[in-house]
Amino acid sequence: MKEISVHLLGNPEIWAGGEKISFPYKKAEAFFYYLCVKKKVSREEVICLLWGDEDETTGKKKLRDAVYQVKRILGKEVLFTWGHTEIALNPEFPLKTDWDEASENGEGLWGAGFLEHFYIKNCYEFEEWTQEVRRRLSEKQAQLARERLKEAAGRNDAAMLQKYGNILLSGDPYNEELYFELMNLYAQNGSYTMAIRLYSDLQKLLLEELDEKPSRRLTELFHRIYTMKEAVSCEGAMAELPFVGRKRELYRVNCFLAEEGVETESAKSVGCMAVSGENGSGKTAFLEQGARLAAGNGMLVLKSSCYKQGEEFYLSPWNDIFQELYQLVAKDGEAKEEGKAGGESRREELKKNLSCFLNGSGGEEVSRMTYPMVEKLALDLLEFLTEKSRILLVFDDIQWMDSMSCQLLNRLLHLLGREKLLLLCSMSREEEARAMGALEPVLLRDGVEILRLSPFTREETDELIRKYLPELSGEEEKKAEIYRATDGNAFFLKELLNLIREKGYTLEKSRRTNYVIQARLSGLSARERDVLGAMSVFPEKAGVEELELLLPDTDRLSLLRVLESLQERFLIREVLVGWNVHYQFVHRVFQEYVCERQSNGKRMLYHQMLAACYEEAAAQNRRAALLPLVIYHYEHCHNQIKACQYRIEWLKEYYTLINENFPVLHWSLSDLDESLRVTPPADEMIRLAGELVGLEGNTEEIRRMKLEMNYIRGRYDIAHGNYSQGLSHIEEGIRLSRELSDQRMLLSCYKQQIFYGIQVEDLERVETYTEIGLSLAAEGLDREERLSAEQWIEQGPSDTGQSPEDISPGKGGMPGWAKGTGTEEKRRRECLEEFGTFLRLRGWYNLHTGQYGRAERALRLAGAVFEGLGNEYGAGQAACLNYIGDVYRLRGQPDRAVSFYKEAIGLVEKEPVIIGLGQFYANTGQALYQSGDKEGAEQYLKMAASYLRKNGCIWGLERVEACLALLFLEQGDPERAKEHYRTGRELSDKIRNPQTRKILETVGLRLKEEEKKTEGKEGKKTAL
Structure with missing residues (x-):
């Protein structure tokens, strides 16, 4: 049954098995297209749609013929008919339409109309239906494009903004509201050129088509964006550092400065904009940039700064502004005098009053100048100047403004209104409440908008480094280190980049950085300093319990109060991990500064206390997540022996999980992702392992460390196909295990020899090491248990007929296992674990030598061993079920095999990471392919590929790649088959598995046959 592909968007086409299908007449084709959209129709509606001008008998006759033509051309199973009433598409028939696919994901809807250039003469009802579908399609396109446009704006994705903006404009090219919205979005994302180009396109379109001009509102927006483009420049100078990545914030300032005010989703029409941010975020420079924008818009800008030292001196921030006002009035007076204009008396009076206020030249008059007189003077001056232009007042650090200055500012904002006067100010995040209190009258009138400057993101930091230090553009690790060291803070980043430019690459703190940190910490109490000192020795975050351990003289309530105080100063922040509250420094540079200035003795003592605490906790609950913390603190208190021991433990467990298909874990790894945050990457861990292997000395402790590291390196190399190097490490591990009489490690090294043999199907090696290992593991069991197990394997039934869930001790005649107590029980469990593993490996060997009965019995017995050991051995039990599935698959019973594979999947699917799960998916896919379920096979094989790649x-x-190639060949898709064939070949050359090579050889031959067929068809076409 060939798959049918129907294209309804654009020029309609029907394809079956790679060949284009044609209908004998258009109404039969139209009927099929109608059915592809509706899925189920009544005969009456089809007759009315296509043969409405015919009588009923003729219409029914022609519909029957159309149904016949569809079935004749596409297959009888393509349609269902219910008597004389309804017709429907068969949902089980392999038919796909681009209409359905586009409706599901939306992407296929762009740029194509419904049934384009498909027309039936004098069939008006069908034409009306197609027009209605096109209208709905256009509405859906517009709705979807608008949703995607908002998503693109949120991601600051200029390319997608342009794509979806063009889609909206293609459907409504004269809509000025749409142009206004798109220009705003472009400008908010810093794409000023795109916004200007959009305006130019509209201007040209209106002039050519309608002989009109864009509206005044749109023209004003164009001028604002153009002014902003000219004013904002981020290239080059470090003085403009904070404006890399501040495009959205600057556009909000631009909207705020607009004469009539512009309300957008992120901004409202207000008279005051307050810029808030942490120290060093670039607030002052941001105000400077805002002042440049205002000046570019023709506004008069008056700037001043407030200082903590001057908050008790009334009207001190206004002195600079009154000085500038005096110069402006004097300059305006000279211009007027040259122009012989009037109003001289008013100007002279303002000038005289200003001079009295500034220079004290009025004698007793000045001494009697009261607040109402100052307010009147300021109001008169500003009203006089706003006759020509609007005014922007700019105050930096407004939280330090004195009360009288605040009163004057609030009064002026109220009396003049945003039409004449605007306020742009900055405030520190720590003093935001105080600043808002100063602006309370404006705040109550909903006249304040707060704009918060966040630290730079990683992308913005990279952009800045690329512009200022282009030689580091390709140094990804160095750029990441710079970002980690500065946390995106503009001041720290600027200082570090200056230092790098001066000295070369370094992460040290500049003198100015140290001064700033010192100033921030200068007001802390002794107890607050102690808490910060304790927090500084943690790699990331600290819990209250750990801080109590380091600060035994501080009770919990007092400690929480200190932590809250430090949070209010924005030195630390709370971090929630589940329901647990932790604390960490806001900036890494503060943590490093505090840590560096503690005595070495105190630092080492803190690390020793924490290492011992985490070590005890790890031993109690076996949480692997604690091991990296134990390693970290032992390293920092210079106890290298302990650090190495725990690093080895961590490496063993970590690579057991990563490199083994069916791992038996001795530590809880449910929180593995959390632990990896403080763990070096794999390459770094392997490098450290290599260093430990090369240690000099022959003490038992050093030899044991070398044994563990050789085992870890060997296992890692074998898993990644580096066989010669891996086997060399394993052979060394076997030698050291025998020297140290370490039976457990000796068995582990034997297993790696077997795993290598499995990967390359070296059956002789598998048999040799399996039998040696099985004999050694069985030494810890009772003689009767060993004999009972061997007897059951040799003499048990060849086909038990049991279902997957029947693997349990005692079932089907299988022997049970006695239990001991205390140390004896622990030793027995270890022996049973190894015995079960080698018994499973013997089952694999029997399977691949065609001894299916012995294989199944060995695997069932091994599964019973693992089940008896408990839930933590679920991976071992699942592996046995998987191999039993292989037994039935090779016996030609794929359906039964699938039941075992799915049982194995169910046992481990919820585990954190079990590599073998990918093998289970792959085997299920193979069995389903063997049983003829191609759709199910494709699903499981794709799941296997995804899971294996992910891990x-x-x-x-x-x-898996080889099987997918074979599957796509069966489905008539040679191009996808080639893609998977190439990938499979590349991997197979490294793994060298004979079974996979056979599958790939089959695929290669079939692909060559397909190529010959294609060349033959093309040759015939050329001849014709």
Whole structure:
């Protein structure tokens, strides 16, 4: 049954098995298209749609013929008919339409109309239907494009903004509101050129088509954006550092400065904009940029700064402004005198009053100048100047403004209104409440908008480095280190980049940075300094319990009060991990500064206390997440032996999970992702392991460390196909295990020899090490148990007929296992674990040598061993079920095999990471392919490929790629088959698995046959 592909968007086409299908007449084709959209129709509606001008008998006859033509051309199963009433598409028939796919994901809707250039003469009802579908399609396109436009704006994605903006404009090219919205979005995202170009396109369109001009509102927006483009420049100078990535914020300032005010989703029409941010975020420079924008818009800008030292001196921030006002009035007077204009008396009076206020030249008059007189003077001056232009007042650090200055400012804003006077000010995040109190009268009238400057993102930091230090553009690790060191703070970033430019690459703190940190910490109490000192030794965050351990003289309530005080100063912040509250420094540079200035003795003592605490906790609950913390603190108190021991423990457990298909874990890894945050990456861990292998000395402790590291390195290399190097490490591990009489590690090294043999199907190696390992593991069991197990494997039924859930001790005649107590029980569990593992590996060997009965019995017995050991051995039990599934698949019973595979999947699917799950998916896919379920096979094989890639496992992935190539060949898709074939070949050359090579050889031959067929068809066409 060939798959049918129907294209309804654009020029309609029907394809079956790679060939284009044609209908003998258009109404039969139109009927099929109508059915593809509706899925189920009544005969009456189709007759009315296509043969409405015919009588009923003729219409029914022609519909029957159309149904016949569809079935004849596409297949009888394509349609269902219910008597004489309804017709429907068969949902089980392999038919796909671009209409359905586009409706699901939306992407296919762009740029194509419904049934374009498909027309039936004198069939008006069908034409009306197609027009209605096109209208709905256009509405859906516009709705979807608007949603995607908002998403693109949120991501600051200029390319997607342009794409979806063009889609909206293509459907409504004269809508000025749409142009206004798009220009605003472009400008908010810093794409000023795109906004200007959009205005130019509209201007040209209106002039050519309608001989009109854009509206005044749109023209004003154009001028604002053009002014902003000219005023904002981020290239080059470090003075403009904070404006890399501040495009949205600056556009909000631009909207705020507009004469009539512009209300957008992110801004409202107000008379005051307050810029808030942490120290060093670039607030002062941002105000300077806002002042430049205002000047570019023709506004008069008056600037002043407030200082903490001057908050007790009344009207001190206004002195600079009155000085500038005096110069402006004097300059305006000279211009008027040259122009012989009137109003001289008013100007002279203002000039005289200003001079009295500034220079004290009025004698007793000045001494008697009261607040109402100052307010009147300021109001008169500003009213006089606003006759020509609007005014922007700019105050930096407004939280330090004295009360009289605040009163004057609020009064002026109220009396003059935003039409004449605007206020742009900055305030520190720590003093935001105080600043808002000063502006309370304006705040109560809803006249204040707060704009918060956040630290730079990683992308913005990279942009700045690229512009200021282009030689570091390709140094990804160095750029990441710069961002980690500064946390995106503009001041720290600027200082560090200056230092790098001066000295070369370094992460040290500049003198100015140290002064700023020192000033921030200068007002702290002794207890607050102690808490910060304790927090500074943690790699990331600290819990209250750990801080109590380091600060035993501080009770919990007092400690929480200190932590709250430090949060109010924005030195630390709360971090929630589940329901647990932790604390960390807001900036890494503060943490480093505090840590560096503690005595070495105190630092080492803190690290020793924390290392011992985490070590005890790790031993109690076996949480692997604690191991990196134990390692970190032992390293920082210079206890290298302990650090190495725990690093080895962590490496063993980590790579057991990563490199083994069916791991038996001795630590809880449910929070593995959390622990990896303070763990070096794999390459770094392997490098450290290599250093430990090279340690000099022959003490038992050093030899044991070398044994562990050789085992870890060997296992890692074998899993990644580096066989010669991996086997060399394992052979060394076997030698050291025998020297140290370490039976557990010796068995582990034997297993790696077996795993290598499995990967390359070296059956002789598998048999040799399996039998040696099984004998060694069985030494810890009772003689009767060993004999009972061997007897059951040799003499048990060849086909038990049991279902997957019947693997339990005692079932089907299988032996049970006695339990001991205390130390004896622990030793027995270890022996049973190894015995079960080697028994499973013997089952694999029997399976691949065609001894299916012995294989199944060995695997069932191994599964019973693992089940008896408990839930933590679920991966081992699942592996046995998987291999039993292989037994039935190779016996030609794929349906039964699938039941075992799915049972295995169910056992481990909820585990954190089990690499073998990818193998289970792959085997299920193979069995479903064997049973003829191609759709199910594709689903499971794709799941296997995704899972194996996600977890970095290449063993087994080559087989999945080979099977997918074979599957797509069966489905008539040679191009996708080639793609998977190439990937499978690349992986197979490294893994060298014979079974996979056979599958790939089959695929290669079939692909060559397909190519010959294609060349033959093309040759015939050329001849014709």
